[in-house]
Amino acid sequence: MTRWNRNGRQFGFVEWFRPGENDKVESAVAQMQSAGASHLRTHLSWAEYLAPGGEEWFDWLIPFLGERIDLLPCLHYTPPSMSRTGKSSGAPVDLKSYADFVDHVLTRYGRHFRHIELWNEPNNLLDWDWRADSDFSMFCEMVGGAAYWAKRRGWKPVLGGPSPFDPFWLDLMGERGVLGVVDAVGFHGFPGTWDSEEGSWGGWDMHLGEMRRILDRYNSSAELWVTETGYSTWRNDEMEQVRRFRKALNVPADRVYWYAWRDVPPDVPVQEGLWFDPRHYHMGAVTHDDQPKLLARLLGEGGLEKLENVAGLDAPNLAKGVSPVVITGGSGFIGSNLAESLLADGEEVVILDNLARPGVDENLAWLRENFASRVHPLLADVRDLLAIEPAFKDAKAVYHLAAQTAVTTSLDHPIDDFETNARGTLNVLEAVRRAGRRAPVIFSSTNKVYGPLDDLAMLTADDRYVPVDEATRLHGVGETRPLNFCTPYGCSKGVADQYVLDYAKSYGIPAAVLRMSCIYGPRQFGTEDQGWVAHFLLRALAGEPVVVYGDGRQVRDVLNVRDAVRAYRGLLSSIETVNGKPFNLGGGPENAVSIIAMLREIERMTGSRLDIRFDEWRQGDQFYFVADTRRLQAAIDWQPRMNWRRGVRDLADWLMQNRPQLRAARSEKRKVSA
Structure with a gap:
């Protein structure tokens, strides 16, 4: 198995775009490519797609991105009108409708990507309401069916990464057969940024090693991707962000996506209940108004070689x-x-x-x-x-x-x-x-x-x-x-x-x-x-x-x-x-x-x-x-x-x-x- 971030030292960024941000999309992609990024992970929201103007937005966004960079679309968020809870985090009333949406996306946009990510942070209440699905049976049926069909059609499904990392949840996905029908599994980890990880974070080698052992039991050919990692510069510690980025590129994973390219604007609520947490607003390599932080500047000036020299x-x-x-x-x-x-x-x-x-x-x-x-x-x-x-x-x-x-x-x-x-x-x-x-x-x-x-x-x-x-x-x-x-x-x-x-x-x-x-x-x-x-x-x-x-x-x-x-x-x-x-x-x-x-x-x-x-x-x-x-x-x-x-x-x-x-x-x- 090729660990391409270790041998090829390639990397990608995560960036969520909102409808109508055409100019921001164009500038962000150009900047990321100038920084040496070869991959981009972004969301293709089911709820947004069915909202007024959503189809037109993604008709522009996905082809634009896919023609310029290796694209990983993340398909998540149930349309509230189709949700059992009335929220985008709820399971759809008809679980098969998610697979139908995946099928539609593959038909309409599939020529622009090879991998497709199924859901985001499924063990996080803000993305999947596990209170209404306590044993994750609905999630496994929904995502497992969609992954099976995507694989049958020739694409490579990626299981969304749990956040925080939970080996018991991942093992459950193996027992339920989900790991057997995916080509890669995501991992989310933000050491040093979130208080919730301070007591449980044991290091990249420990967590990814544990994850690899679980994958090997159920699907040894499945790749391990770090689909989100990053470091917030809310304390203006931009050099620490450089150090964390440098370390992330050397973890035992097959892909690494850094979250994120651009800071969230201060007037945009990140998630319900998290508006006032400054850490959410400073995760980018550039500020919300495109001023480069140290990470972006070093990558832009001389790529990974420049970053290594300065970090040294x-x-x-x-x-x-x-x-x-x-x-x-x-x-x-x-x-x-x-x-x-x-x-x-x-x-x-x-x-x-x-x-x-x-x-x-x-x-x-x-x-x-x-x-x-x-x-x-x-x-x-x-x-x-x-x-x-x-x-x-x-x-x-x-x-x-x-x-x-x-x-x-x-x-x-x-x-x-x-x-x-x-x-x-x-x-x-x-x-x-x-x-x-x-x-x-x-x-x-x-x-x-x-x-x-x-x-x-x-x-x-x-x-x-x-x-x-x-x-x-x-x-x-x-x-x-x-x-x-x-x-x-x-x-x-x-x-x-x-x-x-x-x-x-x-x-x-x-x-x-x-x-x-x-x-x-x-x-x-x-x-x-x-x-x-x-x-x-x-x-x-x-x-x-x-x-x-x-x-x-x-x-x-x-x-x-x-x-x-x-x-x-x-x-x-x-x-x-x-x-x-x-x-x-x-x-x-x-x-x-x-x-x-x-x-x-x-x-x-x-x-x-x-x-x-x-x-x-x-x-x-x-x-x-x-x-x-x-x-x-x-x-x-x-x-x-x-x-x-x-x-x-x-x-x-x-x-x-x-x-x-x-x-x-x-x-x-x-x-x-x-």
């Missing part, structure tokens, strides 16, 4: 008595550069990261490759307090850099932004407090806590805005500037900023805050929404258009990440004197540059004219922000060393050396020009 990075191995430095967001741009500096000086470093940002796993792999056993990855989300607490147990210092970093994303998803930036920071502070070691916390804040600065009068020069106020023009914006939170991102980071400072006052945890301007440098994965210097360079080096929001005269003081790392480390070294204080961090007036001036410099460096396109201003954008860093300079004897032009050229060189696709694009562009 999660290996905390601290020796007893070691006191590490913890960096939340340590796989990110600033975090990985800070980690490199600490590791190079012999520190043990815990990298706490959820790897949500595409590409940051490369930073973590690079750190592991260069510093091996002194890098201790803990792949978890700061929103999940239970998961992150162990990271801080022995920490001697904490750099808290993990965050949602884009204003645009915060406007689209304000709750997620708040949970990550505000609640996530509170979780970190609480984990530090509970550890009882009073580990210093250095927090990465933002200049957005000062708001849009629209009260600053501006003059318009050739390529930039210039403050009318002479002091601001000479020194920049100082820490005495009133806080004025704006946009969900500014609010969430501002809340976090103030919580960090208050924990220094209320709980005696040494802490300091850096309100950053624009940081750039190696290991940055710049996007249109965050990391604009790297983003412009990436677009320019690839010969792609650059979009500027606003008129391009906005001014920012850019700071090389090496200078930023010195500031972070300097604050920790001087924590006694900087405790409880915020500091601005940026390149200062000598590294102030407008968007237009930056683009001109990039053109000069690359020797190519950029295709620059302009769009509307974005909400909360500041005409001008230059950090007044005199307070920081006085506190830790720090100042920027890297001139912005030299720093941008260094970043361009690093990108060309570390992004093969850029070299290929540049080479192709030269050929076209020639």
